[in-house]
Amino acid sequence: MEKTVLNVEGMSCEHCVKAITNAVGALPGVTGVSVDLSGKTVEFEYDPAKSALDKIKFEIEEQGYEVIA
Numbered sequence: 195m196e197k198t199v200l201n202v203e204g205m206s207c208e209h210c211v212k213a214i215t216n217a218v219g220a221l222p223g224v225t226g227v228s229v230d231l232s233g234k235t236v237e238f239e240y241d242p243a244k245s246a247l248d249k250i251k252f253e254i255e256e257q258g259y260e261v262i263a
């Protein structure tokens with residue numbers, strides 16, 4: 195498992211936290227999704243063999259947010 199922190203723009207409320215937590219958490223091999231609204235970060239652990247990082251970033255953008263890094 196690899197621990198990763200992404201900088202994500204556009205998250206503003208608990209709805210955003212839920213949307214991202216549910217969408218990213220539903221991907222295979224992803225656990226421990228934690229959204230920090232004030233820090234504008236999404237932290238999680240993932241298994242690269244099950245979900246590529248690009249796929250995870252894409253999923254966040256599908257929800258309407260922008261992955262900065």
Ligand SMILES: [Cu+2]
Pocket residue numbers: 205206207208209210211
């Ligand atoms: Cu929101």
